[in-house]
Amino acid sequence: MEQPFRTTLAQLLKARFPIVAIESHEELRVLFEVRAVAGDADLVRTPRPVWTWSLTDGLRRDDGEEQGRTKDPADALDALLRLQQPVVAVFRDLHPSLGGAGQPGDAAVIRRLRDVATAFRSGAVPRSLVLVSPVSRVPVELEKDITVIDFPLPAEFEIRGVLEGMLRANAASPRLRIDLDDDGRERFAKAALGLTLHEAENAFARAMVNDGVLDLADLPVILEEKRQTVRKAGLLEFIETGPRLSDIGGLENLKRWLGRREGAWLADAADYGLPAPRGVLITGVPGCGKSLTAKAVAAAWGIPLLRLDIGRVFAGLVGSSEHNMRAAIRTAEAVAPCVLWIDEIEKGFAATGANDSGTSSRVFGSFLTWLQEKSRPVFVIATANEIESLPPELLRKGRFDEVFFVDLPTRAERGAIWSVHLGRWLRHPRVGGALTADHAVLTELTTLSEGYSGAEIEHALIAGVYDAFAERRPLRHDDVVRALVNMVPLSVTQAERIAAVRAWADARAVAATAAEDWDLGTPVAPTQPRPDGGGPHRPHGGRPVEF
Numbered sequence: 001m002e003q004p005f006r007t008t009l010a011q012l013l014k015a016r017f018p019i020v021a022i023e024s025h026e027e028l029r030v031l032f033e034v035r036a037v038a039g040d041a042d043l044v045r046t047p048r049p050v051w052t053w054s055l056t057d058g059l060r061r062d063d064g065e066e067q068g069r070t071k072d073p074a075d076a077l078d079a080l081l082r083l084q085q086p087v088v089a090v091f092r093d094l095h096p097s098l099g100g101a102g103q104p105g106d107a108a109v110i111r112r113l114r115d116v117a118t119a120f121r122s123g124a125v126p127r128s129l130v131l132v133s134p135v136s137r138v139p140v141e142l143e144k145d146i147t148v149i150d151f152p153l154p155a156e157f158e159i160r161g162v163l164e165g166m167l168r169a170n171a172a173s174p175r176l177r178i179d180l181d182d183d184g185r186e187r188f189a190k191a192a193l194g195l196t197l198h199e200a201e202n203a204f205a206r207a208m209v210n211d212g213v214l215d216l217a218d219l220p221v222i223l224e225e226k227r228q229t230v231r232k233a234g235l236l237e238f239i240e241t242g243p244r245l246s247d248i249g250g251l252e253n254l255k256r257w258l259g260r261r262e263g264a265w266l267a268d269a270a271d272y273g274l275p276a277p278r279g280v281l282i283t284g285v286p287g288c289g290k291s292l293t294a295k296a297v298a299a300a301w302g303i304p305l306l307r308l309d310i311g312r313v314f315a316g317l318v319g320s321s322e323h324n325m326r327a328a329i330r331t332a333e334a335v336a337p338c339v340l341w342i343d344e345i346e347k348g349f350a351a352t353g354a355n356d357s358g359t360s361s362r363v364f365g366s367f368l369t370w371l372q373e374k375s376r377p378v379f380v381i382a383t384a385n386e387i388e389s390l391p392p393e394l395l396r397k398g399r400f401d402e403v404f405f406v407d408l409p410t411r412a413e414r415g416a417i418w419s420v421h422l423g424r425w426l427r428h429p430r431v432g433g434a435l436t437a438d439h440a441v442l443t444e445l446t447t448l449s450e451g452y453s454g455a456e457i458e459h460a461l462i463a464g465v466y467d468a469f470a471e472r473r474p475l476r477h478d479d480v481v482r483a484l485v486n487m488v489p490l491s492v493t494q495a496e497r498i499a500a501v502r503a504w505a506d507a508r509a510v511a512a513t514a515a516e517d518w519d520l521g522t523p524v525a526p527t528q529p530r531p532d533g534g535g536p537h538r539p540h541g542g543r544p545v546e547f
């Protein structure tokens, strides 16, 4: 358990915050921590006993008898109000009485909570109420009385503790052979980061029973279990395999900037006095490699990639988006070091405050605060297409380390993109036979594809392969040319939008394209899909900055 939780809770108790809400599935871990804080004279000055309440057990002193008939939450709160002695009372799963998700709360409980807040805030003896539940609901009446705090997922040493316990418990089993040295155990514990202790235990149990041997070959079982658990939460997705940086044609400026930040989360970087990087916002024309870059970076750095579906953070019933965002951040922090890729960030934050009684601005605000203050090595890559609608706060200096603009590829970049994609098909035994990627072919395709995005270049190539497949023969150069000529790229159908996006980026973002890849000459927007000879082209958006 990281110390910040204990410190935060201790401060709140000492400062007489009357009601603290903790959102967690892990009741037992929370109780353990609360007891550790409440009983520690160094942390809270006056150690106090912990009382607990639940619908099934009623209110009772730790390991003691139920205090009268207190299973009903209103009765329990009455009993608590009468208690004139130092106490930290932990109420488990009171949330159904607090309403939310369109349901009204229990008026008798909410009123008593307000009474508790008033009495505890000013009473002579230190008393506090801690609410623990998997979802924290704060009715409007109690907004000023309840403080919600985060409870982190287990740290590596806690998960390691569970693993060691299971290994000890099963060491004598004739049906299990354990072949894990110290290093292997560490890798197991690391692989389970992001899970609750209970989930980690499940994952280890599965790895043990699948073939009767527990060894490094079982690591994928843990990762699979983790993928499932994270997917169940529905917001984050583990992306296991990514493209390589060499699969990205062009965007050298961006790649170089990212390359310089590799290992920035290591102690070595801190030794240099470097602040931990916050992350990067990549905006630009659709289909030009933003997502590709996010995926490739995590793979190149050898750290996990978590994709956050921002649309889903807000898709739930009103009130749960804050919970969703906190849960996603908590998982990312537990898995750290990792890359947190927020795809199409504008979908969540663009309409901030429009029609949801301030929920999205609150979520947005807490995200920004986290982005600025986060201490765990979570490198955020946010990507956006609809950049004009991004709120200005997101772009203010100090939020992201840099804002990049990815434009339609320049001539040099198109050459690189053709090389990547053609190269892939040329290696294919049935498709590649009749084609070469010699200079003349690349030059022609590069010229013909002026105004095409990387995705459109890839698309044209696949359309050509379909033609070849229809006749069951290898791909020919004219298949690709025909496909290109028949396509109308986005730069033509959406010329105005692209011009607007570039104008926006010109003042606000750094060009992802390296200066040496810019085509010299006057800037021209590619309004023709196939201008003769491919005119000079300088990406419009973005300041040219060297790294």
Ligand code: ADP
Pocket (backbone or CB within 6 Å): 247, 248, 249, 250, 251, 285, 286, 287, 288, 289, 290, 291, 292, 293, 383, 417, 420, 453, 454, 455, 456, 458
């Ligand atoms: P977006 O910028 O909209 O996130 P993507 O990165 O998803 O676009 O690109 C879609 C596909 O187009 C990629 O998977 C890749 O195959 C191709 N592509 C786009 N840009 C490039 C590029 N610079 N180099 C190589 N392939 C690219």
